[in-house]
Amino acid sequence: MNEQIDQLAAFLDRHRNVLVLTGAGLSTASGIPGYRDEEGVRHGKAPVQGPEFRSNDALRRRYWARSMVGWPTLARAEPNAGHGALARLELAGRVGAVITQNVDGLHQRAGSARLIELHGNIHTVRCLACQRRQPRAALQQRLLRDNPALGEVLAQPLPDGDAQLEPESLEHFVVPACEACGGVLQPDVVFFGDNIPPERTRQALAWMDEADALLVVGSSLMVFSGYRFCKLAAATGKPIAAVNAGKTRADELISLKLALPAQEVLPAVAALLTVA
Structure with missing residues (x-):
C-alpha cells in the first residue's frame, strides 16, 4: 500500500495541473450507498x-x-477524509480542479472551490x-x-x-x-435520459483541455458523462491515475491504479506532499 501511495504522490508532484474526477465510491465512507459492485454492475x-x-x-x-x-x-452525511484531502490538495495547488459525478454536495462542504457538480x-x-x-x-x-x-x-x-x-x-x-x-x-x-446543461459541459471540457493529467477517484466510469474525460485524456496523451476499489470502464487507459479506499489513500498522499 505504501509503495502505491508513493507512486500516486509522485504522479501529483509531476503534473502540476491535475483534474480530478470523482464518483460515488468517494462518498460511501460518508454513509451514502454506492451504485455498483466491484465489477461495475449496477x-x-x-x-x-x-x-x-x-x-x-x-x-x-x-x-x-x-x-x-x-x-x-x-x-x-458529512464529508469524509477523502473529500477533505482533495480540498487541501487544491488549496495547496496540487490539483487544479474537481469534477464530480456525485450530487451529494460533500465536495462543497469539504472546501473544494474549483468544482463542477456534473449531475447537479x-x-x-x-x-x-x-x-x-x-x-x-x-x-x-x-x-x-x-x-x-x-x-x-x-x-x-x-x-x-x-x-x-x-x-x-x-x-x-x-x-x-x-x-x-x-x-x-x-x-x-440530471436524471438518466437528460442532458447535462451545455454551459456546465463546456466548462468541464475546458478544464480537461487545460489539465496535464487526470485523476479518477471512486468511479467505475460506466456512465459516459464520466468516461468521456478518460477518452479525452487518452486521446491527447495525458496520463490517467485512478483510486477505485473495483473495475472501471477505462482500465485499459489508466496508467496507475490503486484499488484502495480513497478515504485512506488521499489523506496519506496529501501528507506526503506536505499539505497541512
Whole structure:
C-alpha cells in the first residue's frame, strides 16, 4: 500500500495541473450507498429516467415517497477524509480542479472551490414551470407534514437519497407541488435520459483541455458523462491515475491504479506532499 501511495504522490508532484474526477465510491465512507459492485454492475432496479419522471404521475409519486424516506441518510452525511484531502490538495495547488459525478454536495462542504457538480446537487429542488428553487431540506418538512404515516417508516437506503419502499406504501402519498405556481417539482439533478446543461459541459471540457493529467477517484466510469474525460485524456496523451476499489470502464487507459479506499489513500498522499 505504501509503495502505491508513493507512486500516486509522485504522479501529483509531476503534473502540476491535475483534474480530478470523482464518483460515488468517494462518498460511501460518508454513509451514502454506492451504485455498483466491484465489477461495475449496477445494484437494484433501473434508475429514474428524466422524461418518464416528468410525464408519469405514478413515477413521481414513487420517487418522492422513496426520497422522503431515504433523504435523512443524505441529510446526515458529512464529508469524509477523502473529500477533505482533495480540498487541501487544491488549496495547496496540487490539483487544479474537481469534477464530480456525485450530487451529494460533500465536495462543497469539504472546501473544494474549483468544482463542477456534473449531475447537479440533490440539496436543491426546482419547479419545472416557474424555475423557482428551494432547499431540499425545506421540502422534507412539507413531505413529513403531508404524509405523516411514512414519517416513521424504515427502509433500506439507496444512492442519492432514495430508499427501498414497497408499492403499497404509496397509495395515499401526497406529491408535493410548487408553492408559488403549483408546478411539478424535480430535484435539481440530471436524471438518466437528460442532458447535462451545455454551459456546465463546456466548462468541464475546458478544464480537461487545460489539465496535464487526470485523476479518477471512486468511479467505475460506466456512465459516459464520466468516461468521456478518460477518452479525452487518452486521446491527447495525458496520463490517467485512478483510486477505485473495483473495475472501471477505462482500465485499459489508466496508467496507475490503486484499488484502495480513497478515504485512506488521499489523506496519506496529501501528507506526503506536505499539505497541512
